Amino acid sequence: MSLLLVDLDGTIRKPLSGQQYFLHPEDQEIIVGADVALSTYKDDSxxxxxxxQGGVAAGHKSFQECIQEQQYTLELFPELREIYFCPDFEGRKCFRITRHNVHNHSKTKWSGHYRKPGAGMLQLAMVRHKQIPENTCYVGDRSEDETAARRAGIRFQWAANWLEQHQGIIAQVADVQ
Structure with a gap:
């Protein structure tokens, strides 16, 4: 079993409204092919x-709206086991969202390093799932994602390349639908 870590905004989801930020928790749409790409990993990862989620610290959304947003993402992507998010600019706080619970992981040795490009969320996920860097990959769309992966000692794949890698499967699914 391996661990696939995926960035959310710009990698697998985007605002349905077309705005820069999500206007409400359900203002989300799946980036074309992201759901199919994720489904290829569900059996062995x-x-x-x-x-x-700096939008919380910047006042664009409340903490509760942020939790609801992540829970809706879990509905959109049933392959996701959970989501880790950092709501502050200092990287001190980290919350893990599952389908039914919110877990506060802010008081760990990674506090102060959660916000990407810090590697705290990636390291916490590896420890929680008993994975080593060699069995972990992070997919993202920004330089902060790449830096976080490098700092965690794990492989990184650019979201565009990752989706392109799965184009054949995405096309097959589109033909069936």
Whole structure:
């Protein structure tokens, strides 16, 4: 079993409204092919979402709205086991969202390093799922994602390349639908 960590915003989801930020928790749509790409890993990988949520600290959304947003993402992507998010600019706080619970992981040795490009959320996910860097990959769309992966000592794949890698399967699914 391996661990696939995926960034959320710009990698597998985007605002349905077309705005820069999600206007409400359900203002989300799946980036074309992201759901199919994730489904190819469901049998042999633990799949976990990783996301900075500075919109909470910036006042664009409440903490509760952020939790609801992540829970809706878990509905959109049943392959995701859970989502880790950092709501503050200092990287001190980290919350793990599952389909039914919110877990506070802010008081760990990674506090102060949760916000990407810090590697805290990635390291916490590896420890929680008993995975080593060699069995872990992080997919993202920003330089902060790549830096976080490098700092955690794990492989990184750019979201565009990752989706392109799965184009044949995505096309087959589109033909069936």
């Amino acid at each position: 633990i799949i976990v979402g990783i996301t900075n």
